[in-house]
Amino acid sequence: MTNDAENSARLVQQLDDLVADVIDRFASEGHGTAVVIETLQDVLTKRRLGYDRDPDLAEDVFNEPSNDWPAADEPRHNQKG
Numbered sequence: 377m378t379n380d381a382e383n384s385a386r387l388v389q390q391l392d393d394l395v396a397d398v399i400d401r402f403a404s405e406g407h408g409t410a411v412v413i414e415t416l417q418d419v420l421t422k423r424r425l426g427y428d429r430d431p432d433l434a435e436d437v438f439n440e441p442s443n444d445w446p447a448a449d450e451p452r453h454n455q456k457g
Contacts, residue, residue, distance in 0.1 A: 395416065402412045 398416065399409060399412050403409045407415075
């Protein structure tokens with residue numbers, strides 16, 4: 377077995393173990409096993425679509441809104457301050 381095949385087999389086993397744990401956890405909380413599996417498929421599909429759009433979201437720069445407006449330091453009416 378090549379190193380790539382061994383790594384692939386190890387990844388499959390690790391993911392299979394994690395997925396089995398997730399299914400067991402949510403099934404034991406009262407969700408049906410089939411519902412958990414279907415929901416996992418939906419989640420993975422959404423993640424795949426997101427990854428296809430932006431493979432490395434961590435590299436994106438987000439500009440945070442500024443609090444440099446006149447009332448930024450004033451307490452709100454429902455806050456004590």
